[in-house]
Amino acid sequence: MALSDFYDSHSDYKTRLALTTIDSKKDVVRAAGAALDLIKNVEVQAIIGPTLSTQAKFVIELGQKAQVPIISFSASSPFLTAIRSPYFFQATQNDSTQVNAISELVKAFGWRAAVPIYIDNEYGEGLVPYLTNALQAVDARIPYQSAISPSATDDQIVAELYKLMTMQTRVFIVHMFPSLGARLFAKAKEIGMMSEGYVWIMTDGLTAEFLSSPKSFSH
Structure with a gap:
């Protein structure tokens, strides 16, 4: 919906952002596997997620190695703040x-x-x-x-x-x-x-x- 609103207001933009959605089922292993699939096979330029702090640690490590930004809007654990990665953005308030x-x-x-x-x-x-x-x-x-x-x-x-x-x-x-x-x-x-x-x-x-x-x- 946000993308639709954005392009309605910026019809002159030629580049279009494509979203690929994967449900990790709130599972740590599935989240890591989904991130790996997105990085290797889909070749995404960024990952929005995961939703849980317990999933984020492994996804951040994958993003760091592949140099793919990880943007999490809900992973709020203070432990994540200690991960000093230029490819991780904790877009929510720390607990x-x-x-x-x-x-x-x-x-x-x-x-x-x-x-x-x-x-x-x-x-x-x-x-x-x-x-x-x-x-x-x-x-x-x-x-x-x-x-x-x-x-x-x-x-x-x-x-x-x-x-x-x-x-x-x-x-x-x-x-x-x-x-x-x-x-x-x-x-x-x-x-x-x-x-x-x-x-x-x-x-x-x-x-x-x-x-x-x-x-x-x-x-």
Whole structure:
């Protein structure tokens, strides 16, 4: 649609941009394979994507070797910022930009501790050091870090939630993919962790999905 609008306004442009779309199915291996196919066989001049931070690392390496620019509009992990490649453009805000807002919220309500609950991969781990520093700056401690596997079963999620219930801290900061987040909140509601006295703070990735698809969290 953007291309159509652009060429409608610039009808004198003779060069036309051709888009080739491949769905990686949110899989790391498929994303790397798709990027390799686009570079070698389609001979693209740039790649827009991938959507996930976990996919981006491998695609960036392929783009670096082939000297093909990689432009990601949604891979937001701070880990990607450390990849110093002239062929990678992180066209979105880094996840670390939101930690000060979260810590100020914790400070404003006078909470003295908070537990991060994050997906156990590069996307989840990337935010934790920045969040830890931001909370320490407002004198809030992190007594425990809850890392949940992307492939965790419902029983494993419930077991981790029960562990959290035994702790004194009732403030949780959730940073994970929406698919896992929806399951986490569903199980937390089932066992009574959405009742008065509990605080749940979602990071941007989850909040954006909640606003765009509220039904996915309604259960």
